[in-house]
Amino acid sequence: MIIFIVMNMKNISVIGIGKLGLGFALLLEKIGYDVLGVDIIQSYVDSLNAKTFVSSEPGYNELLQESTNFRACTSIKEALDFSDIIFIIVQTPNSGGDKFYDHSILSNVLVKINEHRPSNKEIIIGCTVMPKYIDEVGTPLLSDCNNCYLSYNPEFVAQGDIITGFKKPDIILVGTKSPTLRKQLESIYKGMTITCEPKFCFLSPTEAEIVKIALNSFITTKISFANMVSDFCDTIGADKNKVLDSIGSDSRIGNKYFRPGYSFGGPCFPRDTKAFKQIMDQNNINSMLLEATTIYNNEHIKFQVMQLLSEPRDEYIFENVCYKENSSIPLIEESAKLKIAKEITKFGPKVVIYDNQEIIMEVKKEFGNIFEYRVKE
Numbered sequence: 001m002i003i004f005i006v007m008n009m010k011n012i013s014v015i016g017i018g019k020l021g022l023g024f025a026l027l028l029e030k031i032g033y034d035v036l037g038v039d040i041i042q043s044y045v046d047s048l049n050a051k052t053f054v055s056s057e058p059g060y061n062e063l064l065q066e067s068t069n070f071r072a073c074t075s076i077k078e079a080l081d082f083s084d085i086i087f088i089i090v091q092t093p094n095s096g097g098d099k100f101y102d103h104s105i106l107s108n109v110l111v112k113i114n115e116h117r118p119s120n121k122e123i124i125i126g127c128t129v130m131p132k133y134i135d136e137v138g139t140p141l142l143s144d145c146n147n148c149y150l151s152y153n154p155e156f157v158a159q160g161d162i163i164t165g166f167k168k169p170d171i172i173l174v175g176t177k178s179p180t181l182r183k184q185l186e187s188i189y190k191g192m193t194i195t196c197e198p199k200f201c202f203l204s205p206t207e208a209e210i211v212k213i214a215l216n217s218f219i220t221t222k223i224s225f226a227n228m229v230s231d232f233c234d235t236i237g238a239d240k241n242k243v244l245d246s247i248g249s250d251s252r253i254g255n256k257y258f259r260p261g262y263s264f265g266g267p268c269f270p271r272d273t274k275a276f277k278q279i280m281d282q283n284n285i286n287s288m289l290l291e292a293t294t295i296y297n298n299e300h301i302k303f304q305v306m307q308l309l310s311e312p313r314d315e316y317i318f319e320n321v322c323y324k325e326n327s328s329i330p331l332i333e334e335s336a337k338l339k340i341a342k343e344i345t346k347f348g349p350k351v352v353i354y355d356n357q358e359i360i361m362e363v364k365k366e367f368g369n370i371f372e373y374r375v376k377e
Helices: 019-030 042-049 060-066 076-082 104-115 133-138 162-167 181-192 205-236 240-248 269-282 288-309 336-345 357-367
Strands: 011-015 034-038 070-073 085-088 122-125 149-152 171-175 199-203 315-319 350-355 372-375
Touching: 011 019, 011 076, 019 034, 019 060, 019 070, 019 162, 019 181, 034 076, 042 070, 060 162, 076 104, 085 104, 104 122, 104 133, 122 181, 133 149, 133 205, 149 205, 171 181, 171 205, 181 199, 199 205, 205 240, 205 269, 205 288, 269 288, 288 336, 315 336, 336 350, 336 357, 350 357, 357 372
Parallel strands: 011 034, 011 085, 034 070, 085 122, 122 149, 171 199, 315 350, 350 372
Antiparallel strands: 149 171
C-alpha cells in the first residue's frame, strides 16, 4: 500500500531567527508564506512581533515593517504544530575540538524536536556543519520521530548584504534523502530568486556538507594566490591590477575574488578553510594546499605592513575597518586592516582608527587603547 503525505506548504517554521534566520524568514513571508520564527529570547521575540526591532542589516527593517504573515515565538512545539517544513538556522561557532564547529546548539534543537515525537516533517539544517554530521549525529538524534527527514540546505550569504545573498545566489545546495523535498525547495527558492536562475545542486547530506566548506576553501585559496601574485608584482615593479585582470579574464579562472586587495577575513572564510584542513588531516589526506592558503594569508599582512612602513609618517590612519569593504554593519572579525594596524603599532608610529562610532566601539572592545580613535561625522 502506498501512502501519500500531503504536506502543509503554506506555512513554514524557522528555528533560529538571528542575523541570518530573520532575513530568510522575512523573505519567505515576502513571497507569500505564513512564517513562524523561533528564538529563545522573549524580549527579542516581543520586539519582532511589535515591529519595534531595528537592525543594521540592509533591508531587514523594511521587510519587518511590511510583513503581515510573520510572527515569532519561543516554542519549538508551536513551530512543529505550525508547519511540516522546519528550517533550522542557529549558530555553529568554532570550538577547536575534533569536530571544529560547535554543534551543541544545533544538536540541542534536534533533541528538543525529538522529545515531541513529530510525524511527517521535513527538518532542514541551514547552518554550517562538519561532513557526516547529519548522518552520524543529527539523524540519530531524531530517532523517535516518525517519517521525518533531516536534510542540509546551507546559505551562501555575507553579513551586510544578506538579502541580496538570499535573492541572487549562484547555487542552491541541498543534501537530502527525502523523496519529496526537492520539489518543495525548488518551489520555495524559485519564488525567492525570481531575478536570477541559480543552479540547484541536489546531493546526499554528506556530499552537500563537503561542498559547503570546500567551496569557501577554494575561494580563500584563490584570494591567497591573487595576493601572492600581487605582492610579487609590487616587488619587481609590475602593474598588479593589469596582471591579475588579465589572468582572471581566462574563463577557467575568472575575475571574481581575483584582484589585488587585503587578506581574507570575516566569520566564515578563515574558519571554513581551517575546518576543511582539519577533516582532511583526520582522513589522512595531505592538506598542505589549505595550510599554505592560511599561511600566505598571514604573509600578505606582513608584506602590506612593510609596504606602509617603507614610507615613514607621523601617523597612519585606517578607515572602513570592517572585515568587508563598504560594510554597513559593525563586524570586525579577522579584519585585515586591523591586523595591519596592530602590527604597525609595534614599530612605534601613532595609529588612528577613523570610522563611525559603532565600529569604533567594537574595535575598542578588542584592541583597547593601542590605537587612537577619531569618529566620523
